[in-house]
Amino acid sequence: MKREVLINKGFTLVEMMVVIAIISIMATGVVVGLGPVTDYVRLQQTVGVVEDLIHAEDLKIQRGDTLQAEVHFLTDYLVIEESTTDTGLSLTPGPCPGGYGATMGSDGNLITRTGEGVFMEMIPVTSGDTKCVKDFGSSGDTEWNYQLTQDGQVSPLVRFVHFNPDYENPANAVQINTSGSNADTLVLKAPYLQKMIYSGGNLIQGEAHISLKNQNGNKAILTLRP
DSSP: OOOOOOOOOOOHHHHHHHHHHHHHHHHHHHHHHHHHHHHHHHHHHHHHHHHHHHHHHHHHHHHSSOEEEEEEOOEEEEEEESSSSSSHHHEEEETTTEEEEEESSSSEEEEEEEOOEEEEEEEEEEETEEOOOHHHHSSOEEEEOOOEEETTTEOOOOEEEOOTTTTGGGGGOOOOGGGGOOEEEEEEEEEEEEEEEETEEEEEEEEEEEEEEETTTTTTEEEEOO
8 A cells, every 4th residue: 555645845935035025015004095094193183182272271170260261273373362361561472483473462470380380490581571481392392381480560471382293203193274274362251151262363253264284295184162
């Protein structure tokens, strides 16, 4: 009786190379296909961050912590002015080369804090001075707060908040498309949480939208409702 002997030859080198090449091509297709999905997720995350910041101002007004909040939508930042009392001291958003800053409406001392409330510095200022916002990317912080003080009184708090979750990676930057938005300011007021939407200083009746875009040109919409 003859016995048949099965010999397992395995894969040849050529066969293995072909399999590896096929797997590489399939993996590349998966990565390319995930690109638009990643863009969409990052855009929606940014919309969520902006919505959370606005909601936080809602809660402050409802609790009575703030009488009025003005949210200004800038390309890379939200500028939020929080007023608790009317002291006559003023501090308003102002332009700076390559960024944004706060302009003094009164003499006094300007206090700078991080978003966590950590004291950074206090410097004497005079009316008309402009203090430029620090570089968030190099500092590792996403928020800087400014407030003017004089003789025990304080101005409205001006917050510069970077809303991009991945702001340290320019390739993933999400910005507000100011030219594609039909609003630039949202005002929240006590009592009863009144909401007013403005564009160029003009009151908008009804809904408005803020357009966000990433470096690939993909967009997402944040809807504002009065």
